[in-house]
Each structure stands twice: as C-alpha cells, then as structure tokens.
Amino acid sequence: MARRRTDWGSLVAAVLFIGLAVAFAVRGSGGWDFNVAWVLPVLAVGLGVAGVARALARSRRSNRHDGEVPGHGSAPR
Secondary structure (H helix, E strand, O other): OOOOOOOHHHHHHHHHHHHHHHHHHHHHOOOOOOOHHHHHHHHHHHHHHHHHHHHHHHHHHHHHHOOOOOOOOOOOO
16 A cells, blocks of 8 residues: 655645635534634635644655655755
C-alpha cells in the first residue's frame, strides 16, 4: 500500500469548520451564547493558519526533493 502524505492545510481547515459547526449547533440549542461577530475573524485567522501550514509543508517537501537531508539543513557531501 502506498504511503500518503498528510495535507496539514486541509486538516486545519476541516477542524476549523467542524469547530464552527459545533459552535453553531450548541448555540442553536441554547446551551451556549456567543457573539456571531467573532465568526468571520476566527474563520479568517483559521484559514490563514491553514495556508501557512500548507506552505510550510510544501516547502519542506520541496527541500527534501532538492537533496537536503531532513533535519540537517544542508545537502550531503
């Protein structure tokens, strides 16, 4: 079976949207009162974190393909 890479950006975005869905469900049931005005800033920050995670994972992956040894920061001699 082929090994698959973790897509960290998608994982962070999915957790963010699931968290927002749970927050709205709990708010709708009357169990928790939160200000809806916080949704857009939280969404923007969460998607920004997802973008940064994806960019970092992609840059680490490209560095490994360029001949770098993971964890050492330079090409082997």
